[in-house]
Amino acid sequence: xxxxIGSAAKQEAPPIERVPRDRDLPLxxxxxxxxxxxxxxxxxxxxxxxxxxxxxxxLNVAALEQTVSEIVRRHETLxxxxxxxxxEPIQVITEAQPIRFDVEDLSGLPIEAREAKxxxxxxxxxxxxxxLATGPVFRARLLRLDAEDHVLLVCMHHILxxxxxxxxxxxxxxx
Numbered sequence: 001x002x003x004x005i006g007s008a009a010k011q012e013a014p015p016i017e018r019v020p021r022d023r024d025l026p027l028x029x030x031x032x033x034x035x036x037x038x039x040x041x042x043x044x045x046x047x048x049x050x051x052x053x054x055x056x057x058x059l060n061v062a063a064l065e066q067t068v069s070e071i072v073r074r075h076e077t078l079x080x081x082x083x084x085x086x087x088e089p090i091q092v093i094t095e096a097q098p099i100r101f102d103v104e105d106l107s108g109l110p111i112e113a114r115e116a117k118x119x120x121x122x123x124x125x126x127x128x129x130x131x132l133a134t135g136p137v138f139r140a141r142l143l144r145l146d147a148e149d150h151v152l153l154v155c156m157h158h159i160l161x162x163x164x165x166x167x168x169x170x171x172x173x174x175x
Contacts, residue, residue: 021093024085024088024090025090025091025092025093026088026089026090026091027082027089027090027091031082031089031091031159032089034047034157034158034159035082035089035132035159038082038132038159042129042131043129043131044129045126045127045128045129045130047157047158047159048126048127048128048129048130048155048156048157048158049155049156049157049158049161049162049163049166050122050125050126050153050154050155051153051154051155051166051169051170052122052151052152052153052154053151053152053154053170053173053174054149054150054151055149055150055151055152056148056149057148058147058148059148059150061101061103061142064101064142064152065098065099065100065101067173068099068140068173069096069097069098069099071169071172071173072096072099072138073096075169076093077160077161078137078138078156078160079093079094079095079096079097079135079136079138080092080093080094080135080137080160081094081132081133081134081135081136081137082132082133082137082159083133084133094135099140101140101141101142102141102142103142103143103144104121104141104142104143104144105144106118106143106144106145107144107145107146107147114145114146115145118143118145118151121141121143121153122143122151122153125139125141125153125155126155128155130156130157132157132159137156137157137159137160138154138155138156138157138160139153139154139155139156140152140153140154140155141153152173154169154170154173
């Protein structure tokens with residue numbers, strides 16, 4: 001086995017080529033499973049993957065919007081919906097659109113109430129179901145706790161991502 005692995009490692013791997021986008025795109029096996037489960041029980045939040053990033057210091061909201069917009073532009077999966085065509089599920093990738101936040105300003109509340117309200121909003125956001133066919137299947141929402149304290153809520157359906165990918169997204173947002 002070691003010699004087979006060693007000789008295989010010496011061979012040059014073929015390049016990974018981009019699949020043309022001019023035809024129906026099939027789902028991966030993992031996506032098929034999640035799509036099927038969504039067909040059985042639509043409008044549930046079982047497979048939501050929420051995350052929150054606390055942002056301390058002065059925040060340039062326009063720059064954050066540009067950052068999230070660029071991440072969504074680079075990662076097609078964040079702009080993908082899942083539809084049935086000829087009885088089979090397919091991926092539909094939409095064009096990137098600029099992300100704009102409706103900033104939820106909680107700064108007028110007392111500190112304890114602010115934290116409680118932020119937690120409530122994060123919980124509500126995580127519990128909102130996604131419609132895989134119409135999308136979007138990725139959401140971002142910004143909470144302003146005060147001039148130098150914000151919380152960015154992100155949520156996506158597991159059909160787009162896994163725990164590792166969520167970490168990559170958060171890393172890209174914060175680097």
